[in-house]
Amino acid sequence: MDGNGYLPEDRSPGVEERESTATVASYTAGLGLAILATIGSFVVAQTSLLWPPGIPVGLIVLALAQIGVHLVFFLHLGSGPDNTNNILALAFGVLIVFLVIGGSLWIVDNLSTNMMPGPIN
Amino acid sequence: MTTTTIEAASNRLAHQRDSGPAPTRIVVAYGFWIFILSDIVMFSALFAAYAVLAGNTAGGPTGAELFNLRNVFLMTMCLLVSSYTGGLGALSAEQRKPERFLLFAAATFVLGAAFLFLEIAEFVGMIHKGAAPSRSAFLSAFFTLVGMHGAHVTAGLIWLVYMMAQVVAKGLRAAVLRRLLCFSLFWHALDIVWVGVMTLVYLMGVQ
Numbered sequence: 042m043d044g045n046g047y048l049p050e051d052r053s054p055g056v057e058e059r060e061s062t063a064t065v066a067s068y069t070a071g072l073g074l075a076i077l078a079t080i081g082s083f084v085v086a087q088t089s090l091l092w093p094p095g096i097p098v099g100l101i102v103l104a105l106a107q108i109g110v111h112l113v114f115f116l117h118l119g120s121g122p123d124n125t126n127n128i129l130a131l132a133f134g135v136l137i138v139f140l141v142i143g144g145s146l147w148i149v150d151n152l153s154t155n156m157m158p159g160p161i162n
Numbered sequence: 163m164t165t166t167t168i169e170a171a172s173n174r175l176a177h178q179r180d181s182g183p184a185p186t187r188i189v190v191a192y193g194f195w196i197f198i199l200s201d202i203v204m205f206s207a208l209f210a211a212y213a214v215l216a217g218n219t220a221g222g223p224t225g226a227e228l229f230n231l232r233n234v235f236l237m238t239m240c241l242l243v244s245s246y247t248g249g250l251g252a253l254s255a256e257q258r259k260p261e262r263f264l265l266f267a268a269a270t271f272v273l274g275a276a277f278l279f280l281e282i283a284e285f286v287g288m289i290h291k292g293a294a295p296s297r298s299a300f301l302s303a304f305f306t307l308v309g310m311h312g313a314h315v316t317a318g319l320i321w322l323v324y325m326m327a328q329v330v331a332k333g334l335r336a337a338v339l340r341r342l343l344c345f346s347l348f349w350h351a352l353d354i355v356w357v358g359v360m361t362l363v364y365l366m367g368v369q
């Protein structure tokens with residue numbers, strides 16, 4: 042059992058019983074990883090060493106990695122029981138974001154492919 | 163026999179503890195997390211508009227001609243380090259150290275304000291170069307998306323000053339700590355949106 046000294050039944054609903062698991066070390070690790078990903082992104086975007094068509098893919102991978110670092114180290118989104126609802130809500134949010142962005146790009150690309158050549162172009 | 167009985171009893175107790183009502187701080191954070199996700203869905207519509215319109219420069223300046231990656235890198239670092247100091251501030255508040263919290267909150271405010279200053283300077287410079295929002299669909303989408311993020315940072319800075327005043331006036335009591343938790347979530351979420359802006363608008367825009 043945890044060392045609170047009182048029985049779990051004694052807890053009234055809504056009482057703050059657990060502090061967050063964050064520490065200075067976890068924030069510092071998050072900052073370090075995020076800075077690495079940021080510098081990586083800027084290097085990938087400006088370097089001439091990489092195959093140009095692959096650069097956007099690399100940038101997206103680095104951005105997703107950095108978002109993951111932010112979620113885990115700064116927003117403390119983990120696998121604990123308190124986080125189940127947060128993770129489910131995030132999964133739903135990510136679904137909507139992909140539908141909105143991916144769907145818009147798909148539909149508009151389809152439209153412009155099927156557009157009659159106009160006088161301007 | 164005795165061991166298993168004790169084990170069974172403690173298992174039952176552990177089960178009761180886990181199935182009881184969630185602490186207020188968990189419920190509040192969940193509710194605010196739902197708001198943040200809806201905010202991110204709103205940003206996704208602006209991202210979609212930008213992605214669709216990014217090529218429509220109408221003969222005007224393109225992203226590659228306008229964006230200064232050194233400036234963007236500085237902005238990114240300001241926001242990232244402000245996220246870090248904001249996190250350390252939240253940690254100090256949880257450990258009931260109001261002076262340390264105020265110090266970290268002040269650092270967070272200065273870094274956030276520096277980000278905003280660099281962004282406004284960039285906008286003013288672009289408008290002076292004739293790249294105003296009305297110039298092309300690309301620029302309309304750019305100013306809407308990046309400006310909306312800047313508006314969120316502005317709101318966050320006002321909220322942060324308000325939270326510092328609450329800590330001074332009311333102390334670090336439970337309700338204030340929960341508001342601080344919501345502020346931390348908001349501030350870190352802004353940094354996540356900025357990762358998207360930095361990658362999709364600036365780094366891909368200069369390709």
